[in-house]
Structures are given as structure tokens and as C-alpha cells.
Amino acid sequence: MMYSLPKALREIGHDTRVMIPKYSSIDSAKFSMTMAKEGLLVPKGDVSAAPENDQMICNVKKFLDPDNGHVVTYLLENEEYYEQRGSVYGYDVDPTRWALLSRGALEFVRTNDEWRPDVIVASDWQGGLIPNYIKTVYKDDPILSKIATAFSIHNLYFQGMFDHRFTSEMDYDDGQSGIPPIGDPRMSKVNFMRRGIRYADVINTVSPNYAREITTPEYGELLENLLQERRSHLFGILNGINYDAYNPETDSYITHKYTAKTLKERAKNKEILRQKFNLPKGGNKFILGMVSRLSEQKGLDILMEAIEPMLDNFDFELVVVGQGDSKYMSFFTELERNYPNIKAHLSYDAILPRFVFAGADAILVPSKFEPCGLTQMEAMRYGAVPIVRKTGGLADSVEDYDPLNQKGTGFVFEKFDKYALFGTMVRALETYKYPKLWEGIQKRAMTANFSWSVSAKEYAEIFKKAIDFNLQSK
DSSP states (O other), rough: OOTTTHHOOOOOOOOEEEEEETTSSTTTTOOOEEEEEEEEEEOOOOTTSSSGSEEEEEEEEEETTTTTTTTTEEEEEIIIIIEEEEEESOOOOOOHHHHHHHHHHHHHHHHHHSOOOOOOEEEEEGGTTHHHHHHHHTTOTTTTTGGGGEEEESSSTSSSSSSSGGTTTTTTSSSOOOOOTTTTGGGGOOOHHHHHHHEEEEEEEHHHHHHHHTTTTTTTTOHHHHHHHHGGGGGOOOOOOOOOTSSSTSSSSSSOOOEEEEEHHHHHHHHHHHHHHHHHHHOEEEEEEEEBBGGGGTHHHHHHHHHHHHHHHEEEEEEEEOOOOHHHHHHHHHHHHHHHTTTOOSOOOHHHHHHHHHHOOOOOOOSSSSSSHHHHHHHHHHTTTEEEEESHHHHHHOOBTTTTTOOSEEOOOOOOOHHHEEEEEEHHHHHHHHHHHHHHHHHHHHHHHHHHHHHHHHHHHHHHHHHHHHHHOO
16 A cells, blocks of 8 residues: 555655655665655653653655655664564564654654645554644644644554453553653553544545444444544545556466456466466366465454365365464364365465466455455456455445346355355355356456556545644644
């Protein structure tokens, strides 16, 4: 998203820039950077400390990407919190690292005369303190107080470095108390997500349906009351996919290129997929693919109940690419051992999913909840028909197949149980027996428009709303 959306916004006339930490994994030799701000002083926020002890020193580097519409990326450089750490995530001090990024970004904007934004987009819980800082610490600042904020929720489930469902009364963060100083241990108890929702001028999620769902107890993750209060500021915009990167006509990774008009060429990729996964050669057996993070969110519990009855009663093949919780990794390992028509690749692979998209007949996404989901869009682009649960962005992006009117781009079930999943998989298998009907679904799926150019126009509209809301609050 942070690669494609800024580019799409620039293409419709907006000067969009990105700011991230300068992680140690970023190769400075590969990405040529210049110094944008040396010796940036970032206040920790400790009112009890002497001024000279209440500051952290950072640098800001600048990278101009010639391959991505000349989008400017600023990188906050701090040796202690970014460059001395080998991973992007996974440290006890992660809340401090995101607080530093938030306040560092604001101090850079405040002291940078070259360029200032009209709107700052704070992305997910890691950016949740940005609206909070602007509306409290910087509320009287002549520069920052005039900048509107949009808080973008990618997954409401992740709210900080703790389990929000099991927070003691002592550790509960109502989102209205002062922000602890950067480096204070109390920062680990701050609910960044709650604060982003409370203080942002507009809130957006990555699909319209998810924006509706999170105002209910079933999906609200204990924030539904706050989201209901701020409903007039809440919007949903469906994510897009990079149509240049995901294009079966030009994809350098797949063997046989094709379009919606040349689907016979696509059939050749099915044999390539069989070779990759050591499935038996030949025949036209239905291949079901699954490309997923292996977690409870992805609906794997109902799949675990439904898949063996399916395999015992229907003749098809299943390929799985993904990694995650040991419970599911063990399940697929055992399943592969017991069924020769099941093959699993249980580790991360950036290229293998493209072979699945280009060769499988259908892609399974039975998520328990799914803010947006990209797998179904990428699969549709390649002509792999999605089988999905009607939730979040899956509901917004996949239209259920209607055999009477020959409409629809996939197969959709609503109730989260094994019977609904089982019945929908059977429906897909039976429809596959009629090549003309199946080809119609494939073509409609391949021609659906999920480009970022569509989403960018909607983002531009809510940014205008954010500016209006910010002016009204003065």
C-alpha cells in the first residue's frame, strides 16, 4: 500500500510523500539517499526533565524513487532504536520506536521549510500517536495545528504490544490521558489504535464493509463504542493491487503468458504448477490453491473440519503456500502425509504464489475476518476463481456466482462454519464441470478493476473531508 498508493495519488496531481524509520535492513548502497535534516531534535515529552535531557537526536534522509513515479521517501535515522536492530518488528521497545517515528515525523514537518503537507496519514496502530500529538501536545503550534490527520486502520485486531482483550484495570488506557515520555516503560501499555481513532480528523479502513463491521461487537475488538461515536468520521476504501506487478500478460515469473482472451494458454501453467508441487501429471483434475498466513483469522479452523470429508468424497487437488501458527503447520503436514493429492509449502516464498495464481483453478480464502485481503484480488487478476467468506474486503471484492443470470466473479458463503464452507466448495467443484460457465467466471474475475487509480481518487476525497473537519474543530 505504501508503495502503490502514493504513486497513484501523485498521478492525479497530489504531492504525496512517505516517512518510515531507516531500518538496518535498508541498503544505503542500493538506495541512494541525501541528507534532508541533520541533527533533528525530537522531544521525549518528559516535563520533569531539564530541556537538554528531554531531547533525542535524529537525522532525516531522503530517497527519490525513479521507478515509482518519483515518490519521495523520508527515513528517520536513529542508531539506538532502528539501526542497531536487525528486524523491523519484534522488540519490547517497539512502542517507543513508533512513538519516536510519530514525534520525529511531526518535528521534521514543523522545522522543514521546503515542504509541508495538508494532511498526514497515520498508518495503523504504529502511527496512532500522530493524531494524538497534534490535537494535544501541538494544539497551539502555528504549523502542526493546521495540518489535518487521517488514521488508516488496516487491522483493528492489532492495537499495540499487548492483548487488548486481557488488559487489567490498572493497565487500561482510555486514550485521553497524557502520552508517556518516549522511552518511558508505560508506553508499552498505551493503546495506540484507540488514540488514533479518538483524535484523527477522519478514520478509514481498507474496505467499505470492514468499516461497517468494526462498529459492531462481533468485529469491533472492544473499540466498537468509540467507533460508533465517530461514525460520521469513519470511511471505508477498498485497497487496490499493483496492476503492473500482477499482470499475467507480462509476468516474468510465469512460463506461459495469457490474457482473459487467451485462457487456453493459462491451462499450460496448470502443468507447471503440478511440476512445482510434485502432483501427478496430466488430466484436468480441479486444483484448489491456498496462499495465506496460517492463523486463526484466516478461517483455518473451519477448513480443518471440512477438508477431510471433501477429500474423501470428491476428486480434486490442493496446494498450500504459507507459514504461521504451529497448530496449522502441523495440520497441513499431517494432511499431506495422508493424502497424495495434497501438497504444502510451509515457508515464506515471494514467487511461488504467482505459480498458484496462474495455475490453480480456484483460490480458497475462508477468513474469519478480513479487513481487505489482497490474495483474492491477485488471484482474480490471474484467472484463479476465489472461494471466500462474505466478510470485510472479501465481500466488497468478490461477487457470488449466479448461474441463472450468469453473473459473479467467485463463490461466496456467509456463515462461519464447516457446513457453509463445505457446500460452497462443492458448488465450485460442480460448476467446474461446465467449462464454458467456468470460463465466464474467470473472464469476469480477470476484468474486475482493483487498480490503485480507483482507490486514490476516493482517498483524495476523504483527505478533503479531513481538512474540512480540522477547520471546523478550531
